[in-house]
Amino acid sequence: MSTSPEAVDLSSQRALSEWLPGRLAAEEPRILVIGDLMLDGWWSGTIERLCREAPAPVVDIQVRESVPGGAANTAMNLAALGARVSVAGIIGTDDAGVDLRNQLVAAGIDVRHLQTHPDMVTTTKTRISSGGQVMLRLDDSARTVPADALAALAASVRAAVERQDAVLVCDYGNGVLAGPVHDGLVAALGAREGAARRPLVVVDSHDPRPWAPLHPDLVTPNAQETARLLDRRLPDGQERVDAIGAHAEALLAATGARAVVVTLDRDGTVLLTSDGVRHRTWARPAAEKQASGAGDTFVAALTLGRSAGLPLTASLDLAQSAADVVVHQPGTSVCSTEQLGRYLRAFADTALGADELERQLDVHRAQGQRIVLTNGCFDVLHSGHTRYLNQAKQLGDILVVALNSDDSVRRLKGAGRPINAVGDRAAVVAALSCVDYVTVFDTPTAGPLIRQLRPEVYAKGGDYTPEMLAETPAVEEYGGRVAILDYVAERSTTAVVNRIRDGEGAASAI
Known part of the structure; x- marks a missing residue:
């Protein structure tokens, strides 16, 4: 890594926005995203009548768009922010799988560890909307993941983590990271624990507890996932933040992580670390829109910031800014370096009389x-x-x-x-x-x-x-x-x- 950013004058947000693209271009951190890759569909049209069979609206589809979702959206965000990205996971040879793979390749993402299998159903989430309102979401996914596909992915894990600056685990519970893949990843990264070249390990999982043996550097549960980890209902507002902080030790112990970042949607995030650091970010939410994937953008920017050498608290604020960018965009979208720089520069000359x-x-x-x-x-x-x-x-x-x-x-x-x-x-x-x-x-x-x-x-x-x-x-x-x-x-x-x-x-x- 090059000179630490603390030795660079980053006290100007304008300087940061101009420094960031150059830093990433110079560093180009290598980041592996492993987990549940999906294809998001966004279909929109007009409603002018009800169907004859039932009191349901008829949507005349005018626009069909498909974009990478889940772990694939995280990878797309990393690529748009300047990282050298590779993905590992399992998709089908169906139309959705072909579309997803082609979009990843077009974005410059390394797919050599992306397994395809004829008996695998590529996970898709298709949203149908009209007039800016999502009416329905259709989900399709594999009931079981083929055992030989899991074995092939597990066999490639050790090679996949080689020479990576960061490994980002995206586990949405679809079964791709079960059994042999989980064990292979724990073994591959566990063997590097304490070594000078162990990559940064970030876990974004619906349930981070199975990943505690990895001793991740960061885990990023949302409020619901945190409540499940604590086995308690969290209050609202500031009381929720206080409750999370009061259970920092339990969260760190349950996840085995050095730091936990709890994402709270419109209420921002809370950082808890093993050495007692507390840090909070506040979101700048948009009005309700057809937006999805801000959490993927957040974890991508957070991982990128840390792997490029930014301090943890600075990386957290950078990630919050990236998430703020995408919540103002429709659909499943990404935040590019240019968009993030433009967002940060917008804060120049902001003092009010x-x-x-x-x-x-x-x-x-x-x-x-x-x-x-x-x-x-x-x-x-x-x-x-x-x-x-x-x-x-x-x-x-x-x-x-x-x-x-x-x-x-x-x-x-x-x-x-x-x-x-x-x-x-x-x-x-x-x-x-x-x-x-x-x-x-x-x-x-x-x-x-x-x-x-x-x-x-x-x-x-x-x-x-x-x-x-x-x-x-x-x-x-x-x-x-x-x-x-x-x-x-x-x-x-x-x-x-x-x-x-x-x-x-x-x-x-x-």
Whole structure:
């Protein structure tokens, strides 16, 4: 791998969006996707009458589209993001299997470990829609997977994992990863455990427990799968996030993983690690549309980020951004490097003026939402910042980050700062999924801005008490609350800047 990204100036979201394609082009990580490959059908037409036999609508089909789904969609996303992808699985020689294989080959995906068998039914999921509304989904899949096809796939596993930077297991319970394939994969990767060249192992499974012997680096259960792992019903909203965090040890033990990322659909994701790291992302959901496969995109981007050397928390935010891209697209779609870069660049110059921000916040208050405001320089973003901002978000519904202007930073930090101009600082902070609005202030303290915006909670991270903060009187004037969040002593912008200037490596991969 090349120079760690922490030694590159990624504190600008614009820089990240421009750096990412070049990094991936240079790295081109080798990633194997093994599991349940499917073909998704999207048929749409018009409805103008009911059928004579029953009170059911007649859909006159006008458009038929087929695209890779399941593990195949994950592979397509990886290829679109710049990885060198190979797939391993079992499909039929039926029309769906031929179509699926041809589309994978056209995308530049290596299919030498993709087994075909005349007695295998290629899994298909065909959605029939009209007027933007899915009316029906038709599923077709094999009741049993031919034993000789399983044996052939199991025999190819050891060769398939050779020289891979990552192995992504996509197990949707269709039987392709059962028995000999599971055992072969555990044996092949288990033999490499502790070795310098063991690939990153990611498991995306309806039930991650059978894969615990792999000791995966990451598992990505959704909320329902997590509830089954814990054998308990999860509450809604923030209480669900808190409940998941409270059972981190149980989830890690059940999955055998170094880290668990629980995906919560419209509520984003929660990261839990064996060394106590907690990280949250917030989704930017679209209105209900004919969209499918955002979870495949998420796990693909997460795997790619880690295999290309990005820190885990940065990879998580990158994956959330990729998922946000595809939920705004119809059908089963992929997020390309170009689309992801364009999405990230869109956060440049996103800081709102105080008057416009005040109007936006009035709308949120009318909807019963609580406003949280915090402020700071946020010059070179690091994990201490992101942890603190995630904590601040959890104090309310809407998080506003007020940035010190460039002149203000110079007055506070000296002539060599800021490292990044306020437009770039605003871009990277706005792109964090936990942040809803960014604004800039130039006054000695944030007091005047607080008096104008009147947030319900004013949050500050560091070794302060409320009495030490110049902003506290402004908050107390209107009955607001001051919240002091965790101080991460080993994380500081100054330390990061000094490491970069001294040519030192990364302090952490979290």
